[in-house]
Amino acid sequence: MTVSKLFSPIALGGLTLANRIVVSPMCQYRAVDGAAGDWHMVHLGQFALSNAGMAMIEATGVERDGRITPGCLGLYSDDCERALERVVSVFKTVTAMPIGIQLGHAGRKGSSRLPWEGGHGLSVGEGGWATVSASAVPYDGRHAAPDALDEDGMERIERAFADAAARAQRVGLDAVELHAAHGYLLHQFVTPLVNRRDDRYGGSRENRLRFPLRVAAALRAAWPRERALGARINGPDGVPGGATIEDTIAFAAGLKDIGYDYVCVSMGSLVGGQRFEASPGYLLPHAEAVRRATGMTTMGVGMIVDPFFAESVVAAGKVDMVAIARGFLEDPRWVWHAAERLGVTMPFPPEYRGADPAVWQGAPHRPLIAPGPWPQAKAS
Known part of the structure; x- marks a missing residue:
């Protein structure tokens, strides 16, 4: 049996x-007033037998007005809690694999149409809502300007994160991940491109991090130490005047x-129309920089689809874990096939059992030697 760092605990x-x-959090846009339904049961259920180390539920709004779209998942009401408990309960009846949830607030990127409907902002008359942010700076020309949060609003959102964590605990989830990336509310405070405040929550790096870390502390206080707590944070914004890797660190x-317990270093749209030049591992240099500077357990993302590449970046100490989204959508058995290609025995x-290549003569041939050269992480 091959010794694999990727397949080590x-x-x-x-x-x-x-x-x-x-299994990375993947927005599905199929909730009804934040409540999970049969789609979520099937979507998450396909990963229950994946043999991944952990599965994460999609970005979930901590308040109704914190959702990205009207179809986004939420954990802000008893109805949301009951619906999610049903899904998690079934998941846990068929697997011992941990399952967690990503908690967030969309801020100025909220009240949006579904992506396949154009993603532009919804008016209140169209079923949308007023949004909030660090400052009254709109996401793009298709979204209304948000209201700048005052102290009462910040306290409300801080409580909402803690309340959602309490609901997540009752639901039986094993991990919580704070979503502070991808241009959503907490990231809006971090970046000087959106945060134009002149009070103690704006200006210097210390001030811009004050509210996100305040929310993070409230979540830490609400979430039990015997379970896992992480955060998804943004690398450099990639636009002039935006946050830098020093802010990320x-x-x-x-x-x-x-x-x-860990951070996942990602990257997402901070301003409307922003595009990234993506290639396998293109975000890993940022994750590696964070890991090197802080010593914190770090998860990497960004077009990680090849098992040999995933093995190489973990074995080299660039990151401690990898999170995969589209690779799992295309192949829910990604882990099984990765183990086979890497020569790792997996039950x-x-x-x-009938599909096990060890006993199935019709199993597809997958090479058990690494192709070369492996894709290289691209600096950005």
């Missing part, structure tokens, strides 16, 4: 993952001081 707080492959260091569920 890792501890996150009081939780131990069997391997370092995570300072944010990660603050989260480590608060007691977070099949008895019910699926």
